[in-house]
Structures are given as C-alpha cells and as structure tokens.
Amino acid sequence: MTVLILTCEQDVTADLVVAQLHTTGVPMVRLDPADLPGGVALSGEYVNGAFRGQLSTGGRLVSLNGLRSIWLRRPGVPATRVAEPSPWLTEESSQALYGMLRGTGARWMNDPDAARRARHKPWQIRHAQRSGLPVPATLITTFPQAARDFAERFPDLVVKPVSGTHPISGARPQELPSTIPTSRIAPGTDFAAVAFGPTLLQRRIAKVADIRLTVVGDRMLAARKALPPDADPDEVDVRYATSGSPWHPVDVPARTATAVRAYLRDAELAYGAFDFVEDADGIWWFLECNQSGQFGFVELDTGQPISRSVADWLSHDGPDTETHRNGRMRSAP
Template sequence: MTVLILTSEQDVTADMVVAQLHERGVPLVRFDPGDLPGEGALSAEYVRGEFRGYLSAGGRVVSMSGLRSIWMRRPNEPAAHAAEPSAWLSAESGQALYGMLDCTNARWMNDPGAATKARQKPWQLRLAHRSGFPVPATIITTYPQVARQFAEQYRHVVVKTVSGKPPSDPPMALPTTLVPPDADFAGVAAGPTLLQRYIAKRADVRLTSVGDEQFAARKVSEPGQVDGRYGDTGHVWEPVEVPARITRAVAAYKDLANLAYGAFDFAEDSEGTWWFLECNQGGQFGFVELETGLPIAEAVAGWLSFTAE
C-alpha cells in the first residue's frame, strides 16, 4: 500500500517525512498538482459500477486501489505549471484530481473539504470557543463605529488579516499590529477588519497535533513583541508540557473540524494562560523539530503508514 504526498517540489518539511517513510520501507509517491497536466498525469475509469484510477509522477504510477493514505501537505494550484495556465484549466484539473482521490478508501491528512473550512478565521474562532480554549475578545467588522467602540472598550487592541497572507508579487508581509489609541477607523468600511484584544505575552507557543499526539514548543518573547513571526528575540524554541485543559481543547477542536493534523499558535501571558490565536491545518513543523528534536516527522510518517487491523 502506497502513501501519496501532495506538495510542491521545494518542501523541506515534506522531505523530513519522506525520509521517515523510507526508513519504514513504506512505498510513497510525491505528486505536485501544479504539474497536472504535464509532468503529472491521471486516468480514471467508471465502467459497470467499477472504479479504476491511476496517477503518475516522476516515472512512477500508483493505482487508486493501492493508496493507503494521502497527505495534503502544501500542493500548488492544479495546472499551475501548465504550458498555457488558466482558471478554467485549474478548475478542470482540480475537479479531476481531487474527485478521483475522493473515490478511494485512503485516509486523508487533511481531507480537502475539511481543510478548506478550517482555513476560515471566523469559523476557527467560533470553534475554539466551543472547544474550550481561552480566546481573546475579537471582532470582524466593516462598521467604523463598532471598531472604535471595541478599541475604546479594550484599550490595547491589534489588527490582523482575516484570510492570512495574501498572494502577491512581490510577496507582502502583513504582521499583526498594535492599533494606536487615537487611530482613525474610517478605513474599516473599505473591507472586513479583524480587531482583537492584545495579549501581553511572555512567550509564543506552537503546538503541533498529529492524530492523537501533541507536540508543544515554547519561545520566550521580547517585552512588547506583538507578532512572533517577525523579528529575532534571541531565544530558541524549546519543548514544553501541554496543560491538561489545552490537551482536551485540541482534541475537541480537531474532532469538530475533522482534522488529522493541526498546527496551533498560542500567546502565553504572564500568568501562564495559553490564549488561542489560530490553527493552521497545513502549518509547517520543520523549524520546531530542528530546534527541539521533537519527533513530529516520525509521528506524521507513523500516521500515514498506519494500517487498520
């Protein structure tokens, strides 16, 4: 039985899992949807109630009936590398590829439908509340007056993107930013704006959950640091125990979201409370494993190679 890894060519995190799968002797095929059509090819047959499907990449062919699991790691848009790319060709290729893969009995990390929903920040926040996480007060609004009232109520607030990092050329960084007390909120009317109560944190926490396993790492923050993704604090990621409340909340969140994998980000305040910031259903873990030695790639490989009795 074969493991199918859907990702781009340049993906060091996937490389770490590939190495673990090779050590286990597990057959795998690495496929970039961006190479379909072209370097990648597929064929599916639906005849007399039977389904047969095949996918090829790099000179290797895998039968859909022989798939054990599918890791949707960091795939390119279907047909992204086509000779004449178009929105129509991407839609056709995506429907063909993912529709065919959904016909298999393989288990997903993560299911594409669940992954798409899990990327929606408003839904994440609601799910985080339901799961039992501490969540900072948040609003998403296009009403300037509502934004102004929120800022007046909580005094120290930050502004974030609703959808995450936007596609652009050149790439654009949009860090979480403190909003000054005298900010002009008129611009909120131009597009949905996410405002959140600022958590004065003493550390950033990244928790990577693979199946039933949880691996947490902590990095001390500099005083007044807002966005842990930007700037060098002089500290490194270190393994940390997961509080029982967070362990339960992570399990509940993933169950409600139908996720096999999730990378959770928290802000740890001065009292040790882990405040939920977001869950990235396809978040990287390579940087955490390299600094901490936490066996995350091994856990992913174990989940992908598991065969039910």
C-alpha cells in the same frame, strides 16, 4: 500500499517527512497538482461497478486503488503550469484529480473540504470558543464606528489579516499574497480605514511566552518560546521577533489538551498546528490553528519527532490508539 503527498516542489517541511518515510521503506510518491496535466497524468476507469485508477509522475505509475493515505500539504492549483492556463482547465483538472482521490478510501491528512473550511480565521475563532479554548476578545469589521467602540472597551489592541493565505505554487509573482505581521494599534487611531476592507482587531494579551502545539492524530507535541524580560511590547508577532531565544518542549495543560482534541475532532482534521500565547497566569490563549502549518523550525530547536509522527500516521492503516507528547508515548484517554 502507497503514501501520496500533494505539495509544491519547494517544501522543506514535506522533505522532512519524505526522509522519514524512506527510512521505513513505506512506498511513497510526491507530486504537485500544478503539474496536471503535463508532468502529472491520471486515468480512472469505472466499469461493471468497479474503479481502477492510475497516477503517473516522474516516470512512476501509481495505482489509486493501492493508496494508503494522502497528505494534503501545500499543493499547487491544478493546471497552472500548462502552456495556456485557464479557469476551465483548472476546474476540470481539480474535479478529475480530487474526485478520483476521494473515491479511493485512503486516509486524508487533511480532508480537502475540512481543510478548506478550517482555513477561515472567523470560523477558527468561533470553533475555538465552542471547543472550550480561551480566545482574546476579537472584532472583524468594516464599520469604523464599531472599531472605535471596540477600542474603547479594549484599549490595547493588535491588528492582523483576516486571511491566512500563503503563496500558491504556479502563481505569478504579482499574484503572490504579501505576509502581513500582526501589529499593535497606536493610541488615538481613528479606524476610518477599516471601511476599505475587513479588519481583524484583537485584544493584546500581555504574554510571557509563545506556544506552538503541533497535533498529529492523537499525538501532541508542544513547544514554548519564552519572552525575554526586556522584550519590546510592540513586538507581538513571534514570526518577526528579534529575540533569538529557542523553542523548548513543554507539556500540554490537561484542559487545553481536552479542548484541542474537541477542536480537531469536530473540525474533522487529522493535523493542526496551533498558535497560543501564554499569559502571566499560565493561560494559553488561542490565536489560530493552521491545518497545514510548518513544523521544521520547532523540530530543529526541540528535537521533537514531529516529522516522524506525521510519517507514522501516514504509514498507519487504522485509527490512532496513542497520544504522543514531547517525545513520550502515552495511552490515549
């Protein structure tokens, strides 16, 4: 049985898992849907109530009937590397590839429909609330007056993009979305500009640490980056922080673990990279859950076996029966 990894060519996170799969001897094939048709070819036959399908890439022919699992990591858009790309060819290629893969019975990390839904930040926020996770007061609006009223109720705010997009393999340079850091709102801001596009405002949590919780099936691996005592309060985005303090393994509070399990179960996700901030009372405040989030930087600092956990999940034939926190195996509740 073969593991199929759908991702772009330059993906260090996928490289880590590929290396782990090689050590186990589990058959694996990696491809980018952006290369279909061309570098990737496929065929599916539906005859007499049966299905037979094949994928070809890099000189390898893989039976779709023999797929064990599919990791939807960061795939490119189908048919974007052909000589003459078109929306029609992209739609045809997408329908053919994902339609065939859905009929294989392989396990998904994550299911395409669930992953697409889970990318929406407004959906994440509401789903986190329903799952029992603390969420900072948030407003998404194009009404300037609504933003002004919100700022009166919550004077210390940050602004962040509504979308969580990342560059798509095969896209033209001018089409690549910019990465916009979360920023603190200056006092006296007029908010007139929110009329030109949806704006996400959120109450700033006076954090003492950032938390990254990576969940793979039933396995939880959490890491904590403490905020230096002299940290600039305007430096709210951990991705752009000047502090060089490392990530350290940390246990997950029981209430948070329960809520996170509910979040992933109801979202139908097998993998999620959760970002929290911890306040002085030890509360983990939910910021977002990236259904295809990076983890190499955490694994490098902490030594947590995240890539091994992903490889184990992809190699496994049945449902998970254990939970894994910070390298220690425990029975699942």
